[in-house]
Amino acid sequence: MADRAPSDSPSGTLARPRRSDATRAAILTAARDRFAADGYERATIRAIARDAGIDPSMVMRYYGNKEGLFVAATEIDLRMPDLTAVDRDGLGERLVRHFLDVWEHDERLTGMVRVAVTVEAGAERLRAVFRDQLAPVIAAVCPVPDEAPVRAALIGSQIIGMAMARYVVRIPPAAGLGHDEVVAWLAPTVQRYLMAERP
């Protein structure tokens, strides 16, 4: 029972900075790296603490338990662009290029996939990203907004599948493709999932 009140944003809206913010940030950074690299089980609290240069018990103090740390460390922001300003025929390409870009600049995504497969809290995270970040953007440009969840799921399935092939499992032919090749192959798929009338 120490400081349970301000457990949300590290440097949040109006909360004045705490003396421990640097430590909290170090923990989160280390946790992100470990979760992404090793998955949930193998990313031990001790290893994370060691990376952050502090004692394991600090992790417990600030994040309650391992799952709390995981939740705090893996807030995902897909940084979805505004698609309503994009040429209708270029949506597929725009989306694929965006995902390639995001994926290679934020190792959290690979970590999220790794964890989503293993532990329920991770799966829920991934479902939430689909529901709250991907689907709404799709709905904004989708001919029939009601179909947005299904279309988002289809698009997501192709994106996650390619991410698995390239970044997680590293299947050679997929990992070896250049950005433009991936875009050339996947863009028409995404475009169809987005715009084609329901088959």
Place this chain on the structure above:
Amino acid sequence: MADRAPSDSPSGTLARPRRSDATRAAILTAARDRFAADGYERATIRAIARDAGIDPSMVMRYYGNKEGLFVAATEIDLRMPDLTAVDRDGLGERLVRHFLDVWEHDERLTGMVRVAVTVEAGAERLRAVFRDQLAPVIAAVCPVPDEAPVRAALIGSQIIGMAMARYVVRIPPAAGLGHDEVVAWLAPTVQRYLMAERP
């Protein structure tokens, strides 16, 4: 140093049946279930042994160590059909329907994906399936056989992505689709990855 010689096929080519074949089979069955349900780390040898109704040390005796057990328990057979006998325009549908069927009748596939994401031996397994089972069948019907690995990787990315969405992460809109709907959406994609000329 007990019986290291016949460590291969449980009831192999010409090896006479061993008295322990039933036990070995029980271990493998239990291991498959646990690996598929829990992933590599959470599937403990003790739990597998309990399911199989034997002592944990038997697992070690017969399969050396946990990774050996994993390798033995997760031999994947995609049961790929002969595509050369299929109508050229129906290849996409044939493939998607086949994968849906295989996936829902063999929980090992979900297990393999779960493990491939976590431990290197699992990833290698998945790569081998792509290389040895998927790519050759693709090569047999692909206009330019040299492109088979890339095309197989593309097809596999969409298949694995949909499997992730439906069976692993269980994203509601994807998991709720009927077989025919999945086929209707994915078949054109696979058909294009298979047949369309390189973009």
Place this chain on the structure above:
DNA sequence: CTGGCATGTCAACAGGTGTTGGCCTACGAT
């Protein structure tokens, strides 16, 4: 200056892990 509290360390707990070696049992070839 001083007391309170956040920050941080240390050491330990209780439980679970993969793995090992010793021992008993009973089958099957001789």
Place this chain on the structure above:
DNA sequence: ATCGTAGGCCAACACCTGTTGACATGCCAG
């Protein structure tokens, strides 16, 4: 009938896990 050996169980090892509580320290408000 006998004896080697494969099959099986038991108990333990050494280690690692998440988690906890007691104790030191130093900042900052009063």
